[in-house]
Amino acid sequence: MQCIQIVNRKLSNSKLIKKHKKEQNMATQRVSGSEAVILSLLEEGVDTIFGYPGGAIMPIYDALYDFDQQVTHYLTRHEQGAIHAAQGYAKVTGRPGVCFATSGPGATNLITGLADAMIDSIPVVCITGQVASPLLGTDAFQESDVVGITLPVTKWNYQVTSADEIPEAIAKAFYIASTGRPGPVLLDIAKDAQFAQFDFEYKKCTKIRSYVPEYPVDPFQVKAAAEIIDQAKKPLVLFGHGVIIAHAEAELKEFVEKTGIPAAWTLLGLSALPSDHSLNVGMLGMHGNYGPNIKTNEADVIIAVGMRFDDRVTGKVAAYARGAKIVHIEIDPAEINKIIKADAPVLGNAKKALRMLIDNVKPNSHTEWLNEFKECDRIEYEKVISHDLYPKKDGLTMGEVVRVASEKTNNDAILVTDVGQHQMIGSRYFKFKQSRSNVTSGGLGTMGYGLPAAMGAKIGKPNRTVISVSGDGGFQMTIQELGTISQYGVDLKIIVLNNNFLGMVRQWQQLFFEKRYSFTEMKNPDFVGIAKAYGLASQKVTSRDQLENAIQEMLDHKGPYVLEVVVEKEDNVFPMVPTGASVSDILLEP
Amino acid sequence: MKQEYIITVFSENHIGLLSRITIIFTRRKINIDSLTVSESAISGVFKFTIVINETADRVQKVVGQLEKVVDVLKVFANTNDEMIYQEIALYKVSTEFLFESNDVEKIIRNSGARILEITREYVVIEKTGHSNETQQLFDELNSTYGVTQFIRSGRVAITRDTIERLSEFLKERDAMLEQVD
Numbered sequence: 163m164q165c166i167q168i169v170n171r172k173l174s175n176s177k178l179i180k181k182h183k184k185e186q187n188m189a190t191q192r193v194s195g196s197e198a199v200i201l202s203l204l205e206e207g208v209d210t211i212f213g214y215p216g217g218a219i220m221p222i223y224d225a226l227y228d229f230d231q232q233v234t235h236y237l238t239r240h241e242q243g244a245i246h247a248a249q250g251y252a253k254v255t256g257r258p259g260v261c262f263a264t265s266g267p268g269a270t271n272l273i274t275g276l277a278d279a280m281i282d283s284i285p286v287v288c289i290t291g292q293v294a295s296p297l298l299g300t301d302a303f304q305e306s307d308v309v310g311i312t313l314p315v316t317k318w319n320y321q322v323t324s325a326d327e328i329p330e331a332i333a334k335a336f337y338i339a340s341t342g343r344p345g346p347v348l349l350d351i352a353k354d355a356q357f358a359q360f361d362f363e364y365k366k367c368t369k370i371r372s373y374v375p376e377y378p379v380d381p382f383q384v385k386a387a388a389e390i391i392d393q394a395k396k397p398l399v400l401f402g403h404g405v406i407i408a409h410a411e412a413e414l415k416e417f418v419e420k421t422g423i424p425a426a427w428t429l430l431g432l433s434a435l436p437s438d439h440s441l442n443v444g445m446l447g448m449h450g451n452y453g454p455n456i457k458t459n460e461a462d463v464i465i466a467v468g469m470r471f472d473d474r475v476t477g478k479v480a481a482y483a484r485g486a487k488i489v490h491i492e493i494d495p496a497e498i499n500k501i502i503k504a505d506a507p508v509l510g511n512a513k514k515a516l517r518m519l520i521d522n523v524k525p526n527s528h529t530e531w532l533n534e535f536k537e538c539d540r541i542e543y544e545k546v547i548s549h550d551l552y553p554k555k556d557g558l559t560m561g562e563v564v565r566v567a568s569e570k571t572n573n574d575a576i577l578v579t580d581v582g583q584h585q586m587i588g589s590r591y592f593k594f595k596q597s598r599s600n601v602t603s604g605g606l607g608t609m610g611y612g613l614p615a616a617m618g619a620k621i622g623k624p625n626r627t628v629i630s631v632s633g634d635g636g637f638q639m640t641i642q643e644l645g646t647i648s649q650y651g652v653d654l655k656i657i658v659l660n661n662n663f664l665g666m667v668r669q670w671q672q673l674f675f676e677k678r679y680s681f682t683e684m685k686n687p688d689f690v691g692i693a694k695a696y697g698l699a700s701q702k703v704t705s706r707d708q709l710e711n712a713i714q715e716m717l718d719h720k721g722p723y724v725l726e727v728v729v730e731k732e733d734n735v736f737p738m739v740p741t742g743a744s745v746s747d748i749l750l751e752p
Numbered sequence: 753m754k755q756e757y758i759i760t761v762f763s764e765n766h767i768g769l770l771s772r773i774t775i776i777f778t779r780r781k782i783n784i785d786s787l788t789v790s791e792s793a794i795s796g797v798f799k800f801t802i803v804i805n806e807t808a809d810r811v812q813k814v815v816g817q818l819e820k821v822v823d824v825l826k827v828f829a830n831t832n833d834e835m836i837y838q839e840i841a842l843y844k845v846s847t848e849f850l851f852e853s854n855d856v857e858k859i860i861r862n863s864g865a866r867i868l869e870i871t872r873e874y875v876v877i878e879k880t881g882h883s884n885e886t887q888q889l890f891d892e893l894n895s896t897y898g899v900t901q902f903i904r905s906g907r908v909a910i911t912r913d914t915i916e917r918l919s920e921f922l923k924e925r926d927a928m929l930e931q932v933d
Binding site for chain 2: 317370371373499
């Protein structure tokens, strides 16, 4: 009986697709709003959806049931897991992540992910069910004002109350999410619109009158920037997420190689330039490397590419790069002069702007200046890095775990971190060969992001090794996604760095709140036991002599694996630019 | 230095856009002193006239954020002296008090106000002008007769240019966007 049903389902599925394909030429076909949602997603090339069903989105899920050959839907264990997975998927593939949720609580559970995607410019298309349109505003069961609630955390949102709006709304959603400075969009589709029949026709969106995704790069701005760059004695490139979003990695490399300018990265710019590139001088900001922070205030020209001078990068703005002329290459006009005034703004797409800049600058080298960074590296290695990576004390450090994981994957894995100490350590010590290999929550600092985002990343790039590194705090915020990982056999390598503390908050309490450890210590469950209960392979490491073998075992294991590593309880992340201090006041030790 | 700015937002006519625009101000804790929304001279394009009291720097940043809103076509910010603007005010005064006074004609004539409706109980007076002018008439009427009801509209403002700036702008932008592949 069941077999017959499945066969019938496949038949009706292929019939529908055939009907769709056949009638594509004939412009229209009669379908329900729900079928239109799925057909529209197919038109946008969607083959992966993360979501969670419920009353108001049931018609769409019912339509989805017929498309299992074209679309893989992953049932997460919480809507937050679905949207973070969509984010992770989007970050590694460069294509919008798609996520479904029902009305009311389903939709409100997406908010954190939307806010995260908004501040980190990640293309995500969320489709939420909504109560039937006659019930709008009546406090109906599972009704909430989703469009109203999500206004500040979406690039665009729209409520669909009539089936015939669906194709155009979805086309607009994908266009807006993925062009210009990307971001999350949300479509809230009333249940009656999901049921209604209409003549379906799909046209991709290529233009919206009121929306300028990117401005053409002005050759005069490029010339002005090139003049400043050519005259620089101590120039420094700061590159961010914009380089990765614009696929401008090759241009960035060519630009720094032609000009010989050292380049430092923001947290979200990480992996755009290979870790071992001779001009890659490391990470900017609060827990970044010593050299790029100190040298920011010694540079005479700063070339910022696709980054927005976040406060975690600048420290005290009034004392930031005062001696430098600022060249700012940026796609979003609102970011230029927002925090740091640009002497030579270059508005536009990073790839196009860098291409034009390469053609306008003279070949150069800055060997002495670059050597100053090497001297900084030497100091940092001696004071911090050597102790993190090759500790002499008994307890394991987060740094050595990250180092071993990176080495054992030939520095070529995708690293997905959560938020906190391990995130900074992971970003500092994991090495990268290819771009789009670092996934983390930057702007919002969303604990609980890591595990579901890693799941999305692995689904997006199934052929790459994906390592999820979380702390014991963040891991427990979305630990339920182990269920999803287990159900679909998502081959993730999950490392939990357990110090039984909310480590970063504890570090601040130690340094700035007189060691008053207010509610940061955690009594944790048996993580191995939990993993095993979910049917996942797992083990726990407590000493150095077990570490390498355990990581190797995890990597060799076919399928998902949870490795708990117990690390030093009260280690700190250094260097550190204390809040409100200048980047030149970066501390190498407490 | 803070001063009054008139922010003119041209947008598509979409539900929810008003919220999307006002949250940009509220998020930055900027008070909207006055807000008027209506269709512009271009059919389908709506015009928000927003008055705030802010520094030039903050105004510039808010304009940048407003222009990021997908359904917003263009935003202009002007100081008061760059625009011609008016507000409208309605005053309700007791007919009895008004009849007892000899100054009615003088007040109406001097203030350039007009009477919209007279009943046995009340008189409705209308005046257009800048806030200080409508306020002055309020103070005068209130101290002499007592104003029983008063309402002032949001500001409407128009540029000193010969044509609607938006149409010119849209043309220029279309030409520019042709360049982007």
